[in-house]
Amino acid sequence: MTLSNFILPSYLVDTPYDLYNQKKKSILLPGKLNKNDCADELTIEDDGLKIFYNVQGHRSWYIAAAVRTDFPIPVEAGLFYFEVYIINQGLDGLIGIGMSEPNVNLNGQPGWNERSYGYHGDDGLKFISNGHRGYDYGPLYTTDDTIGCCVNFFDNTCFYTKNGISLGMAFDDISGGELYPSFGMRNPKACIEVNFGQRPFVFDIDQYAKRIFLNAKEKNEWAKLSEIYKLSKSAIEQ
Template sequence: MDLPIAWNLDDKSTYLSVDSSRLRVNYEGNQEETGVIRANHPIPPQCKLFYFEVDIIDEGKNKVIGIGFCEKKVDLNRMPGWDDGSWGYHGDDGYCYAGFSGQGNLYGPLFSTGDTIGCCLNFTNNTVFYTKNGISLGSIAFRNLEGTLYPCVGLRSQGGYIEVNFGSRKFKFTGNAEKL
């Protein structure tokens, strides 16, 4: 069972660059284009819980950063949650987007430079919740998950720069993910 441990250099938008660690992603578009990157492996549902965190090193000019997960078929030039088979929490408006509806739901606070956003997929009850700076946002963002899901991040903010933690270092969130 292979777990996601880095970004997939061959599964990203051309508007993104990735450093040699395969954990840091920089947006290189002009804010008109969206860049999305997927992890190197899907999340195995048999692990029951999967959690990862994204450090916002630089929010960029307009803070358009989306953190979530998607299926392999999803367009890498559309923000997480804007297409069927894609879900994401966005830092510029605090909304969660799920699939092709085009409409988000207010979920949590905005996030920006210096924040760490965590995403927890619970395959026992097929739900997702997010954390900010190690604290659970307290409610379910998505329900009824299905499909083969990859962690993903989308950026559309000039100067935007993030780093992912798939568990190679200590997480900021230390709470009980199974209680939600």
């Protein structure tokens, strides 16, 4: 099954979300970077999966720049995961990975502005809607690292992974408006490539998702999502 010309990630196959879409085909997944929702300082390559910082010159010219995906993360999926491969950390490693709502300013790292969340590679801090205050979270990340981000809408939490290892919960208040995977940079030569399921993930998200979905079914949490987000009753009961 494909959504927006992208392959459905294996961890979502045969879930209520998948079964619902087989009938309705109406709830799309993030599948690529959005060239129409991207700061001028960033350049997206033709495949929509690779991006680099295009500003050169004196350091005073470097400003934070971000990009969002083509579609928001669908709460109806229950769980969503994506990864970022750091092709080049750039001069200072100023890269941020997270989520933001559609109207958040693109001249800022994820987590700096209201209604955004981010984990940053240069200092290992996590940021929640405030660029002036970061919180200790994980290790730094750099060239050749793969950073993953998983959002769980059953309990409104989010955790990150580094090179296939979970870093533990980052945020426990993921809720509210539409959230788009978001990626920021602030240094020349920085380049990253995103993966929404077009190729195998480094982290074993299939096993993690299997456990989460089984627990959700046992606790009738899919039914709760169905009432709020109008998933079909037949899909929930599978």
